[in-house]
Amino acid sequence: MAQSYVQTAAAPALETLSRHRCFGGWQGYYRHQSREIGLPMRFGVYLPPQAETERVPVLTYLAGLTCNEETFAIKAGAQRLASELGIALVTPDTSPRGTDFPGQADNWDFGIGAGFYVDATEQPWAKHWRMYSYINHELPEVIANGFSVDPERQSIFGHSMGGHGALVSALRNPKRYRSVSAFAPICAPTQCPWGNKAFSGYLGSDKASWRAYDATELVQNQPFHSEILIDQGLDDEFLTEQLHPNLFEKAAVKVGQPVELRLHPGYSHNYYFIQTFMADHLKRHAAALHR
Numbered sequence: 001m002a003q004s005y006v007q008t009a010a011a012p013a014l015e016t017l018s019r020h021r022c023f024g025g026w027q028g029y030y031r032h033q034s035r036e037i038g039l040p041m042r043f044g045v046y047l048p049p050q051a052e053t054e055r056v057p058v059l060t061y062l063a064g065l066t067c068n069e070e071t072f073a074i075k076a077g078a079q080r081l082a083s084e085l086g087i088a089l090v091t092p093d094t095s096p097r098g099t100d101f102p103g104q105a106d107n108w109d110f111g112i113g114a115g116f117y118v119d120a121t122e123q124p125w126a127k128h129w130r131m132y133s134y135i136n137h138e139l140p141e142v143i144a145n146g147f148s149v150d151p152e153r154q155s156i157f158g159h160s161m162g163g164h165g166a167l168v169s170a171l172r173n174p175k176r177y178r179s180v181s182a183f184a185p186i187c188a189p190t191q192c193p194w195g196n197k198a199f200s201g202y203l204g205s206d207k208a209s210w211r212a213y214d215a216t217e218l219v220q221n222q223p224f225h226s227e228i229l230i231d232q233g234l235d236d237e238f239l240t241e242q243l244h245p246n247l248f249e250k251a252a253v254k255v256g257q258p259v260e261l262r263l264h265p266g267y268s269h270n271y272y273f274i275q276t277f278m279a280d281h282l283k284r285h286a287a288a289l290h291r
């Protein structure tokens with residue numbers, strides 16, 4: 001059987017949970033002991049057939065509330081085109097798991113499955129809830145060491161809480177990411193109930209510290225180097241209260257940041273919406289990654 005990932009001596013142990021042939025490549029699920037999180041973390045990797053003979057670029061997808069490393073791989077229908085385009089898809093989990101903090105699973109929008117891609121500073125979360133550093137620093141190293149990928153060519157996208165994570169990651173690390181896009185992202189977490197709840201819990205009551213994780217704030221100080229694509233369904237049940245793409249667009253326009261915000265009548269917050277516009281996102285990222 002062809003070996004689709006290369007375990008180097010320098011790489012920390014990577015445990016293969018399962019691998020599945022998919023459009024000529026492999027959809028795999030892996031577990032490793034995370035230095036940032038201090039617990040085992042799982043992630044998915046889709047390697048296109050091109051990875052058998054060359055190092056392929058990496059597109060990371062950050063998922064939303066209640067999701068895990070499998071959600072995108074199962075529901076987004078992205079592998080067929082990723083196979084054609086020759087890009088690897090990396091899908092991290094959405095929070096640490098395996099802690100026993102009181103109330104950690106009582107809410108679907110806070111705690112387990114709701115890491116919000118921040119480095120928590122409040123107790124008890126601060127020790128393990130370090131998803132920002134995990135996504136932007138540790139995981140790219142793990143992927144570069146363990147798989148046939150080119151770490152110099154990376155992009156990022158995501159959905160809802162993951163769209164927020166993708167925008168914040170790209171705006172804070174414009175040199176690392178060649179392109180960024182989002183489906184129904186939480187665009188202004190400091191101004192919506194989901195963000196207020198998560199940031200109060202993870203970052204505390206000093207709202208100044210929240211700004212480092214708010215795309216609408218960040219874009220005003222450090223625009224990204226290329227156009228940002230955002231797709232948003234107009235029948236999205238969370239649009240009015242939680243997502244605020246209009247605030248992000250307004251802030252971006254003010255500083256000359258190119259944004260394409262596409263509003264789609266009839267589409268909701270789910271993976272039927274995501275599937276529908278997936279190809280546009282993959283093609284844009286592939287164009288940046290193969291440049």
Ligand SMILES: N[C@@H](CCC(=O)N[C@@H](CS)C(=O)NCC(=O)O)C(=O)O
Nearest residue numbers: 064065066067108160161269270271
């Ligand atoms: N509370 C609801 C909504 C959660 C929700 O809509 N999560 C979005 C991300 S914010 C999602 O992608 N869910 C997984 C799916 O639709 O398969 C639930 O638990 O189903």
